[in-house]
Amino acid sequence: MIKLIVTSFLSLLIMPTAVLAGDLEAEIRAIDAKVQQLQNTGDAASIAKMYAHDGVRLPPDGSRIEGREAIQKSFQDAVDVGVTNVKLELTDVNGQGDIAWSIGTYSIDVPTGENEISTFTGNYTIVYESDSDGVWRIRVDTWNDDAPEE
Template sequence: MADKCITACMSDYVTMWNKKNVSELVEKYYRDTSKVLQPDGSTIRGKAEIVKYMQETIVKCGLKCTLQNDETYGTGDLVTSLGTYKMTDDKGMVVKSGRSVVVWKNGPDGCKIEVDAYTDEKCHTKGVCH
């Protein structure tokens, strides 16, 4: 059951990302307690900082995203998704790809991302756009 829910959420997340609906995406899938753990060891904390980060990644850099849920662990209020991602530029060229670990937590406001972590297995660009 959790696999289907996570897959549906990830599909909706990707649609919002690729339509550049940053504020709506963050409001729907993150909380003020959420964290994005980056490959360089830094942590982005809370909705305001996540919006700022995503504005740069999605809007300024124009990167599109695909996500694949490979495995889901857990039951109840905490579920962890292991998967892969790809970021492409406006020409469809892959600029970044890697693995993701997402901890989903159920709360009074529904199931949202508590921790979002990803690796850069292959980064084909350098500069401001990650």
Template sequence: MSLQEISAVNRQFEQAVCDGDMDLLASLYTSDAIVLPPDGPVVRGRGAIKQMWTAVVQQLGLTDVRLRTLDYEQSSRTGSEVGEATLTLGGGTAVVKYVVVWKRTKGQWRLHRDIWNAKAG
């Protein structure tokens, strides 16, 4: 895994949000991915992840996201990324911090574990 490969998937993630393409967004996760949204239940699998992101887009008015990798490490078929995301919402913007565990599956890097929360200050 290289920063270039992660960045390419992150750009697809950003574009999927911008286009409202929740099918594409869900496809960027592994089939057995787990997402841990702030103050919400654990979300398992692509179908549930698609539903979660659809709700986030609708409820928060999410129209754009910009991901910025701050740090990453790798080992064979997995990697970890720490980053910040700037979200454009119906009521303005918000910055969150996130950690993603990446997994190489079928020759592609996909989000395997995803957690984020608000960035204070």
């Protein structure tokens, strides 16, 4: 359950924003920075608003999370267990028309015991859609954890 909550807090991972002048990569990088801020301040409600009304999260080893209310709950669950220090690193972005996608890596800190913090790392993929007002909304996001170190 903690793994689902931890990974639910990710994805982000990326917050939609009004389309600005400039290239798509710069726009997505700005979205990443805003999502990091909201995740690290525990603002699950604002993150959920960045998804399409029928947005979908596909957590590893977990059930499909669909719709803003369920998405907000998944982020709030992560806040409640103490997920902190969310870092997103965009590695690839592309798009065509009103659809864009990104790939990146993440790391997060999660309480794993009394006075213990573990850092989880992994990869994410996000699909965005620009709505009629030119605002990028997350349609689908998914992520996976890196293999544990041995």
